[in-house]
Amino acid sequence: MEQKEKISSKEMLNNLMANHYKSAMEAKANGELVAWSTSIAPQELLETMDIKVVYPENHAAAIGARKEAQKFIDDAEGRGYSIDLCSYARVNIGYKNIQYADAENIPLPDFIFSCDNICHTVLKWYENLAKDLNIPLIVFDMPFNHTYDVPDHAVKYMKGQIEEAIKRLEKISGKKFDHDRFREVMEQSNKTSQMWKDASMVAKAKPSPLNGFDLFNYMAAIVTSRGTKEGYELFKRWKEELEEKAAAGLGPWKPGEEEKFRVMWDGIACWPYLGPTYKGLKNNGINMVTSTYPDSWTILYETGDVDGMARAYSSNYVNRNLNYGVDNIVNLINEFSLDGVVFHSNRSCKLMDFRQYEVQREVEERTGVVSVIFDGDQTDPRAFSTEQYNTRIQAFLEMLENRKEERRKG
Amino acid sequence: MFFLGIDIGSSSSKAVLIDENKNILASAARNIGTGTNGPSIVVQEVLEAAGIARDQIQFTVVTGYGRVNYTQADKQITEISCHGKGIAHLIPGARTIIDIGGQDAKVIKLSQDGTVENFVMNEKCAAGTGRFLEVMARILNCNINELSDLSLKSKHDIIISNTCTVFAESEVISQLAGGASKEDVAKGADNAIASRVAGLARRIGIVPIVAMSGGVAMNPSVVASLSREIGEEITVAPHPQTVGALGAALFALEAYQKKEKN
Numbered sequence: 001m002e003q004k005e006k007i008s009s010k011e012m013l014n015n016l017m018a019n020h021y022k023s024a025m026e027a028k029a030n031g032e033l034v035a036w037s038t039s040i041a042p043q044e045l046l047e048t049m050d051i052k053v054v055y056p057e058n059h060a061a062a063i064g065a066r067k068e069a070q071k072f073i074d075d076a077e078g079r080g081y082s083i084d085l086c087s088y089a090r091v092n093i094g095y096k097n098i099q100y101a102d103a104e105n106i107p108l109p110d111f112i113f114s115c116d117n118i119c120h121t122v123l124k125w126y127e128n129l130a131k132d133l134n135i136p137l138i139v140f141d142m143p144f145n146h147t148y149d150v151p152d153h154a155v156k157y158m159k160g161q162i163e164e165a166i167k168r169l170e171k172i173s174g175k176k177f178d179h180d181r182f183r184e185v186m187e188q189s190n191k192t193s194q195m196w197k198d199a200s201m202v203a204k205a206k207p208s209p210l211n212g213f214d215l216f217n218y219m220a221a222i223v224t225s226r227g228t229k230e231g232y233e234l235f236k237r238w239k240e241e242l243e244e245k246a247a248a249g250l251g252p253w254k255p256g257e258e259e260k261f262r263v264m265w266d267g268i269a270c271w272p273y274l275g276p277t278y279k280g281l282k283n284n285g286i287n288m289v290t291s292t293y294p295d296s297w298t299i300l301y302e303t304g305d306v307d308g309m310a311r312a313y314s315s316n317y318v319n320r321n322l323n324y325g326v327d328n329i330v331n332l333i334n335e336f337s338l339d340g341v342v343f344h345s346n347r348s349c350k351l352m353d354f355r356q357y358e359v360q361r362e363v364e365e366r367t368g369v370v371s372v373i374f375d376g377d378q379t380d381p382r383a384f385s386t387e388q389y390n391t392r393i394q395a396f397l398e399m400l401e402n403r404k405e406e407r408r409k410g
Numbered sequence: 411m412f413f414l415g416i417d418i419g420s421s422s423s424k425a426v427l428i429d430e431n432k433n434i435l436a437s438a439a440r441n442i443g444t445g446t447n448g449p450s451i452v453v454q455e456v457l458e459a460a461g462i463a464r465d466q467i468q469f470t471v472v473t474g475y476g477r478v479n480y481t482q483a484d485k486q487i488t489e490i491s492c493h494g495k496g497i498a499h500l501i502p503g504a505r506t507i508i509d510i511g512g513q514d515a516k517v518i519k520l521s522q523d524g525t526v527e528n529f530v531m532n533e534k535c536a537a538g539t540g541r542f543l544e545v546m547a548r549i550l551n552c553n554i555n556e557l558s559d560l561s562l563k564s565k566h567d568i569i570i571s572n573t574c575t576v577f578a579e580s581e582v583i584s585q586l587a588g589g590a591s592k593e594d595v596a597k598g599a600d601n602a603i604a605s606r607v608a609g610l611a612r613r614i615g616i617v618p619i620v621a622m623s624g625g626v627a628m629n630p631s632v633v634a635s636l637s638r639e640i641g642e643e644i645t646v647a648p649h650p651q652t653v654g655a656l657g658a659a660l661f662a663l664e665a666y667q668k669k670e671k672n
Binding site: 357361364370373387388390391392394395398399402406 | 475478487488489490491514525526527528529530531613
């Protein structure tokens with residue numbers, strides 16, 4: 001045990017993810033149930049039932065980062081799926097057919113667990129999977145919040161779906177849902193969520209001990225292990241490491257590599273181009289300190305409170321209205337002392353792109369920070385140009401430098 | 411003292427040589443861009459025109475898409491900042507710049523003191539760029555410089571609705587087959603670019619004085635269409651194609667002065 005506590009969070013992350021994929025494959029081989037779930041779904045129900053779950057979006061991201069998305073995309077497009085469809089969907093549909101990736105492998109599901117608080121493409125993408133594989137489909141419809149806060153009638157609607165899902169799970173698994181265990185899982189999920197958030201908040205220090213591209217790596221674990229003690233321990237260790245670095249005044253990179261500017265990243269990572277997108281910023285002394293990711297999995301509610309749980313799941317920022325989206329970024333700019341915002345105009349994600357220009361305009365108006373939009377895609381490697389990205393980032397840097405110079409002159 | 415600005419674009423190379431008082435001593439432009447000997451030709455041309463040798467230049471700044479691969483400059487700065495710098499010098503008080511080059515179209519917002527406040531660029535495709543006009547010129551079997559003359563003789567409005575250059579190409583071919591005149595098609599192409607670029611400009615907010623730079627600004631019919639579309643007068647920079655190179659030369663002078671001060 002002593003020795004276990006000494007390993008780095010990076011190793012813990014690698015072990016956790018390796019075990020996540022391995023144990024799912026083993027479960028399937030042993031005839032246990034496996035679910036495919038969207039990334040911000042009420043995993044508490046599956047954890048309570050002790051059902052193995054894997055996350056196609058996470059898996060697609062891993063495939064993208066490994067630069068092997070194209071073959072799955074080609075497969076899906078060859079079957080008639082449009083190039084305009086989300087590339088996570090195309091990668092996953094291709095994977096369902098090919099069933100082997102060098103990056104990681106996931107077993108085929110026995111049922112589908114889909115929650116549309118992240119986007120509406122998942123509704124049809126996951127329904128399609130269920131139909132194709134002829135397996136049960138559990139859907140949580142969490143309507144987009146046109147009002148600033150989640151309205152009570154939506155909470156009621158979602159609570160009903162959670163209760164219904166429990167019945168469906170009992171039927172699918174042939175096991176009784178254990179409400180005491182449910183409370184334990186709720187408590188653990190909240191603890192892990194809070195620790196993920198707390199760790200990411202250490203990046204408020206100046207310089208930030210966190211290179212925000214690490215958020216993209218650790219995010220894998222908050223998706224897969226939010227309901228587990230292992231997830232909690234990982235983020236606790238990560239937080240300790242970041243706090244140690246912050247206390248020592250260490251920045252995100254090697255000593256001597258100065259954090260000249262602090263920015264946030266809006267949107268999903270550009271997985272096939274993590275290297276170029278990272279270096280384009282780092283080589284100019286720009287550190288991505290935070291993003292909209294930390295709050296996406298900060299799902300907090302009182303243990304035992306299913307209404308609160310429904311509300312928390314519906315509160316994901318992409319499911320909230322424009323004013324909330326703007327406030328969210330303005331708060332991050334203030335809390336993290338940011339100099340600018342990098343917006344990823346992500347060809348795959350219509351929901352995020354839809355309001356991006358207006359969010360950018362309002363954020364600039366309210367905070368005066370500079371920002372830049374670049375074109376890319378979360379996993380389709382054909383929709384990004386490194387040269388164009390670098391030109392935009394360099395022009396962004398020149399604006400950041402101008403602002404700094406103006407401030408210096410007063 | 412001499413300061414050199416080089417702008418290596420996707421389809422043309424430009425150079426401007428200035429002295430310490432910001433006087434333009436020579437400028438040159440060639441319609442071959444990055445990856446060709448265009449940059450060395452235009453540098454040679456300005457050196458010869460001014461009658462000086464390369465080693466007499468105090469500082470060189472390179473800009474444009476080819477800047478990264480050009481090794482003989484002291485510094486590289488993006489074309490966004492260089493167009494801002496060049497326009498602020500040529501057209502004092504300009505607040506909005508529309509620059510349409512071979513590969514991209516951009517709209518730059520300048521602050522009152524002429525620094526870049528914000529910018530937008532065309533996304534994901536060639537719509538609204540010089541490349542679009544090149545394709546149109548090819549279909550109409552004319553030189554790109556002749557497009558404007560054709561367009562000004564247009565009698566009927568034709569709408570080219572596709573923003574995708576490849577789609578627009580087929581659209582135009584079918585319109586020509588259907589009897590549309592070359593003149594009307596040329597005008598339709600101008601309007602297509604204008605509406606696309608006006609969309610970009612509105613996104614960032616159009617504040618007069620609106621200035622235009624880049625090679626496409628030499629096409630008066632595109633400028634007229636664009637001006638009508640945005641509802642503002644457009645001041646075309648003198649020698650619009652070399653504005654980026656001029657901005658680079660001005661940055662070279664500033665960088666040199668800063669270096670000397672330290």
